Amino acid sequence: xxxxxxxxPIFCIFIVGFIAQKVLNFDxxxxxxxxxxxLSPFLAFKTFYTHTLTTDYLLYIFxxxxxxxxxxxxxxxxxxxxxxxxKERCAMILSSCFMNNGNYGTPVLLIFFGxxxxxxxxxxxxxxxxVMSTVGIYYAAKGSARxxxxxxxxxxxxxxxxPVAYGAFLGIIFQLCHIPLxxxxxxxxxxxGDASVVIIMIILGMQLAKIKIKQINYxxxxxxxxxxxxxxPIVALAMVSIMPIEPIYKxxxxxxxAMPTAANTTLMSVQFDTHPELVSSATFIxxxxxxxxxxxxxxxxxxxIPF
Numbered sequence: 001x002x003x004x005x006x007x008x009p010i011f012c013i014f015i016v017g018f019i020a021q022k023v024l025n026f027d028x029x030x031x032x033x034x035x036x037x038x039l040s041p042f043l044a045f046k047t048f049y050t051h052t053l054t055t056d057y058l059l060y061i062f063x064x065x066x067x068x069x070x071x072x073x074x075x076x077x078x079x080x081x082x083x084x085x086x087k088e089r090c091a092m093i094l095s096s097c098f099m100n101n102g103n104y105g106t107p108v109l110l111i112f113f114g115x116x117x118x119x120x121x122x123x124x125x126x127x128x129x130x131v132m133s134t135v136g137i138y139y140a141a142k143g144s145a146r147x148x149x150x151x152x153x154x155x156x157x158x159x160x161x162x163p164v165a166y167g168a169f170l171g172i173i174f175q176l177c178h179i180p181l182x183x184x185x186x187x188x189x190x191x192x193g194d195a196s197v198v199i200i201m202i203i204l205g206m207q208l209a210k211i212k213i214k215q216i217n218y219x220x221x222x223x224x225x226x227x228x229x230x231x232x233p234i235v236a237l238a239m240v241s242i243m244p245i246e247p248i249y250k251x252x253x254x255x256x257x258a259m260p261t262a263a264n265t266t267l268m269s270v271q272f273d274t275h276p277e278l279v280s281s282a283t284f285i286x287x288x289x290x291x292x293x294x295x296x297x298x299x300x301x302x303x304x305i306p307f
Contacts (some may be wrong), residue, residue: 010104013198014284017205028206032270035199040264041167043193044129046186048171051126063239064127067257068135070235071097071227078223088220090143091275094268095224095282098136099232099259101128102197104287108259108294112303113252120252132264133164140265143274204266207280216281224261224282229293233258251301258297260286 020026075096079089099105102125109117141162174181181189236257240250261283269279 010201010287013201014205014208017202018209019205020202021206021209026206028203028210028270029273031199031203031206032267035196035203036267036271037163039192039196039199040267041163042189043196044133044164044167045171045174046189046193047126047129048168049174049181050171051122053172053175057123057127059243059245060123060127063236063243063253064124064131065135066239067232067236068097068131070239071232072135072139074227074231074235075223084220087143087274088278090139091269091278092220092224093139094136094143094265094274094279095221095261096227096232098132098262098265099128099228099256100262100287101125101256101259102262104290105256105259109252109255112255112298113248114304116248117252120249121256124253124256128262130165130168132262133162133168136262136265136268137162137164140268140272140274143269144272200263200267203270204263204280204283207266207270207276208284211277211281217278220278221282221285224278225286225289228261228282228286229258229289233297251303254301255294255297255303258290258294260290 021028072093075092076089079092084092101121106118106121106125109121113120173179233254236254240253243250261279263283266276266280266283268274269276
């Protein structure tokens with residue numbers, strides 16, 4: 001029942017976007033551009049400016065990037081075997097390698113692990129934001145490239161032009177240099193940045209409204225879900241086994257690895273036209289399936305029962 005309580009507001013936002021698209025037929029691509037280029041940089045700045053950087057970040061950076069690239073390798077090998085195109089491979093990577101450890105992961109950790117889980121969840125949310133702003137953007141842009149030679153230059157240019165990473169770097173610089181910002185400025189930054197979270201979820205609902213059941217590639221979506229919900233926590237288990245951290249932190253990292261696909265991937269796939277129907281389907285279905293898979297993972301890692 002706790003999971004349904006957590007997810008109910010999330011699904012309500014999806015439904016709002018779905019209905020709005022069916023009734024009003026918005027230009028989803030332009031809305032995605034607005035969120036990606038205008039709102040998200042403010043969120044990235046606020047996230048990195050307000051959360052204190054410590055030496056623990058180095059260990060968790062190793063984990064988050066290691067997990068991401070391990071999954072990228074798995075998906076790339078499968079894509080090679082199945083002879084998928086570069087665009088299909090990039091869409092599969094967006095669907096499989098980035099987890100929703102923000103508006104989904106942190107509430108779950110708070111319920112099952114208390115303040116310890118929530119604090120680590122916030123740290124991982126910050127680092128995941130950085131991974132999404134760099135690696136995620138790279139594969140989203142690469143998926144829109146027309147060929148490998150010209151496309152690679154195109155990809156680098158698109159990644160460099162994306163303001164999300166600059167927002168993150170600026171937040172880090174402001175924090176490390178102890179540059180103060182007035183309360184009114186921070187309030188404005190927070191209002192703009194936080195708006196992106198809801199907008200991203202509404203856009204996902206809109207994108208789902210454009211999908212026809214017959215258009216869903218079930219073989220690709222199935223492997224994306226297998227990678228995200230099953231292989232990801234297994235890889236995480238192997239990684240945390242060699243990390244010098246407390247057992248409860250290992251449990252938390254494994255649980256985070258089992259989270260559904262990040263909603264931001266839909267935003268990126270729409271913006272760069274990297275098979276958005278595949279990415280949005282994987283995002284939505286993985287969120288629903290997590291109602292079954294997450295309790296299993298929590299039980300397997302021995303998470304405390306809050307009720």
